[in-house]
Amino acid sequence: MHKSLYNWYNINKRDLPWRNTKDPFKIWLSEIILQQTRVEQGLPYYIKFTQNFNNINEFANANLNDILKLWQGLGYYSRARNMHYTAQFIRDNLNGVFPNSYSELIILKGIGPYTAAAIASFSNNEKKAVVDGNVFRVLARLTGTYTDTNSNSGKNEFSKIAQDFLLENNAAIHNQAMMELGALICKPLNPDCYNCPLQNNCFAFENNEQKNLPIKIKKVKNKTRLFNYFIFEYNNTTYITQRGPNDIWEGLFEFPLLENILFENENEVFNYLIEKKIFDKKAKLNIKFITKYKHILTHQTLNASFWKITCSLKPKLAANYIEVPISEIKKYAVPRLLEKLITNDKLQHQIF
DNA sequence: AATACGGGGTC
DNA sequence: GACCCAGTATT
Numbered sequence: 001m002h003k004s005l006y007n008w009y010n011i012n013k014r015d016l017p018w019r020n021t022k023d024p025f026k027i028w029l030s031e032i033i034l035q036q037t038r039v040e041q042g043l044p045y046y047i048k049f050t051q052n053f054n055n056i057n058e059f060a061n062a063n064l065n066d067i068l069k070l071w072q073g074l075g076y077y078s079r080a081r082n083m084h085y086t087a088q089f090i091r092d093n094l095n096g097v098f099p100n101s102y103s104e105l106i107i108l109k110g111i112g113p114y115t116a117a118a119i120a121s122f123s124n125n126e127k128k129a130v131v132d133g134n135v136f137r138v139l140a141r142l143t144g145t146y147t148d149t150n151s152n153s154g155k156n157e158f159s160k161i162a163q164d165f166l167l168e169n170n171a172a173i174h175n176q177a178m179m180e181l182g183a184l185i186c187k188p189l190n191p192d193c194y195n196c197p198l199q200n201n202c203f204a205f206e207n208n209e210q211k212n213l214p215i216k217i218k219k220v221k222n223k224t225r226l227f228n229y230f231i232f233e234y235n236n237t238t239y240i241t242q243r244g245p246n247d248i249w250e251g252l253f254e255f256p257l258l259e260n261i262l263f264e265n266e267n268e269v270f271n272y273l274i275e276k277k278i279f280d281k282k283a284k285l286n287i288k289f290i291t292k293y294k295h296i297l298t299h300q301t302l303n304a305s306f307w308k309i310t311c312s313l314k315p316k317l318a319a320n321y322i323e324v325p326i327s328e329i330k331k332y333a334v335p336r337l338l339e340k341l342i343t344n345d346k347l348q349h350q351i352f
Numbered sequence: 353a354a355t356a357c358g359g360g361g362t363c
Numbered sequence: 364g365a366c367c368c369a370g371t372a373t374t
Contacts, residue, residue: 030369031369031370032370033369034368034369035369035370036367036368036369036370036371037368037369037370038367038368038369039368039369042369076370076371078371078372079370082371082372109371109372110370110371110372111371112370112372113370113371114369114370114371115369115370115371118369130369132368132369132370133367133368133369133370134368134369135369175369176369179369182369183368183369188366188368189366216366216367218365218366
């Protein structure tokens with residue numbers, strides 16, 4: 001059974017750049033990028049990061065804001081912050097040598113059981129089985145395990161099954177093959193069982209249970225938020241701030257944001273700005289509604305309206321806002337929602 | 353044990 | 364709209 005899996009892998013594997021290196025730094029880059037991220041989406045980021053950083057020390061010496069800018073659009077931004085933290089930890093405490101054993105990797109920030117096993121096996125052939133979404137699916141179907149893969153006990157059970165299934169001294173190939181099988185053959189919907197090297201040993205195929213495995217108890221919890229972004233223009237400058245912790249997009253920049261107020265028209269925005277003493281009563285403002293976007297995240301839906309406020313007086317904003325030339329906004333890491341706005345060709349003349 | 357954390361692709 | 368992706372940290 002294992003032999004046919006490895007044969008299948010050798011013939012059918014995709015040619016992915018992180019498979020051509022044993023450098024734990026590059027493997028780390030790829031594995032963090034690919035957390036909860038499809039290969040096609042992560043690939044251009046991997047290329048970009050490996051072009052910018054040759055080793056862990058270069059990464060550690062970079063500015064976090066520059067790393068976030070490279071990460072822009074990929075989501076789960078804590079990954080980038082944790083990578084920077086870990087790179088500096090390795091530079092300062094591990095002599096700049098990237099560890100390649102599971103026990104040393106698992107203690108690093110941003111590296112959990114999956115990533116530690118991946119780096120240790122790919123770079124050092126350590127006998128640690130990876131358990132990601134693909135492996136959950138392959139093993140649940142193969143063995144007929146109906147445990148909820150989202151539960152703690154389920155994770156433990158599957159990680160034991162995965163480790164037991166890793167027999168020989170070929171962890172690197174084995175782990176890659178298991179994930180590739182899940183990605184190319186044993187897909188969530190419409191698995192390609194007739195081309196599967198494990199077909200003859202598969203519980204789900206035998207019992208036509210592919211649709212019922214793996215078990216994932218879903219938890220949906222979605223909230224809706226109402227955003228207003230104010231794009232001020234004063235003397236060819238605008239105002240942005242960096243988002244803080246305990247909310248989405250930590251570390252990314254954005255225009256002044258007002259949440260939970262619905263403005264029906266420009267006049268209501270004007271009254272609000274006067275009332276909050278952003279401007280005094282005599283101020284001459286040109287307020288224009290630009291557009292609204294619905295932006296969908298996994299756990300929340302954002303309804304964002306954008307207002308352009310051209311003013312002849314400086315708006316009185318909190319000290320955490322920085323003044324930047326309006327043309328330099330593109331140097332800052334911003335959420336995808338704002339990137340979509342400022343790169344919208346049709347809206348350029350209204351924004352800038 | 354449950355929840356927060358992005359963005360994009362697929363059906 | 365539901366599901367899910369080379370998961371981890373926090374509560």
